[in-house]
Amino acid sequence: SPKIKLKIYQEFGLFDFDVSALKGKKIVKAVLYVAIAGAGIDKTRGSDLRWFTLSTISSDWVEGDGKQYDIDEIGKGATFNEASYKTRQWSYPGSHCWDVILGNGNTLRADVDAGEPKDGWFAISVDKKFIDALISKSTYGLLLMDGSTGTDRNCTIASKESGKNAPYLKVTLA
Numbered sequence: 356s357p358k359i360k361l362k363i364y365q366e367f368g369l370f371d372f373d374v375s376a377l378k379g380k381k382i383v384k385a386v387l388y389v390a391i392a393g394a395g396i397d398k399t400r401g402s403d404l405r406w407f408t409l410s411t412i413s414s415d416w417v418e419g420d421g422k423q424y425d426i427d428e429i430g431k432g433a434t435f436n437e438a439s440y441k442t443r444q445w446s447y448p449g450s451h452c453w454d455v456i457l458g459n460g461n462t463l464r465a466d467v468d469a470g471e472p473k474d475g476w477f478a479i480s481v482d483k484k485f486i487d488a489l490i491s492k493s494t495y496g497l498l499l500m501d502g503s504t505g506t507d508r509n510c511t512i513a514s515k516e517s518g519k520n521a522p523y524l525k526v527t528l529a
Contacts (some may be wrong), residue, residue, distance in 0.1 A: 356422060357518065358392045358511040361404065361501035366454075368512070369416060369433065372494030372524045374489045381529035385481040386501070390520035393471055393511035395504065401472050404510045406503035407479050409467060411494035413460035414438050414445045451462075456498045464486060466502050475520075486526060 359368040370387075387409075395403035417439040418431015431439045435452045436447045445455050458464045463484055478498070488494040489502040499522075501510060515518035 356508060357514055357516050359499075359514045360393075360509060360511050361407075361499065362509060363506060364499050365506060367498055368522075369418075369496055369498055370522060371418075371511035372489060372523055372527070374486065374524075377486065377526060377528070378395070378492050382483045382486050383527040383529050385480050385483065385486045385524060385526045387497070387522065387524050389477050389478040389479065389499070389522045390513040390517075391477070391510075392513040392517065392520070393509065395510040396506040400478075401475060402513075403504045403508045404472075404477065404501055405469060406501075407469055407477070408457070408464065408498075408500040408502040409457040409481060410458070410464045410498040410500070411462045411485060411488050412419050412456055412496050413462050413494065414455040414493045416445075417527060419440070454493050462494070472494055481509070481524070498523060 391402045397403045417431050419427040420430030421427035421432045427440050431442045434440055444450050445452055454460055455508040456462055465482050467479050469479045488491040515521040
């Protein structure tokens with residue numbers, strides 16, 4: 356999908372980044388940049404989003420080939436109920452995505468005030484522990500969730516499939 360909806364705990368995005376070049380390096384800081392693709396209700400500042408929740412993910416998952424939130428019969432992309440559609444559960448029998456995120460399943464969680472968007476982008480500070488987890492392969496990516504609005508909001512950010520404004524992770528090294 357060209358957009359990822361961030362709607363508190365109902366809809367969120369899973370991201371993974373190749374950080375192999377960072378192995379053995381000293382991390383100074385990290386920032387996840389996401390572009391606004393849909394404002395929600397408040398059109399004056401560009402988005403209803405402000406606070407974001409980040410989490411590591413303690414189970415491998417499949418990105419898949421789904422389009423516009425369709426069920427991914429071909430690519431077997433992850434759903435809330437399965438890490439790979441009709442192929443693999445998130446963890447133990449009957450587990451769901453929430454069992455491997457947000458402090459569950461030995462994961463890290465952080466709530467971050469990203470402030471005001473600048474030129475249509477949010478700059479979300481990422482704790483160095485999250486980057487260390489990515490480097491050491493003790494996580495299977497990052498979850499990004501809206502941490503500040505309600506179920507009446509439908510804010511979206513651009514995905515890598517948007518053709519422009521893909522989310523990116525900027526890591527500053529010592």
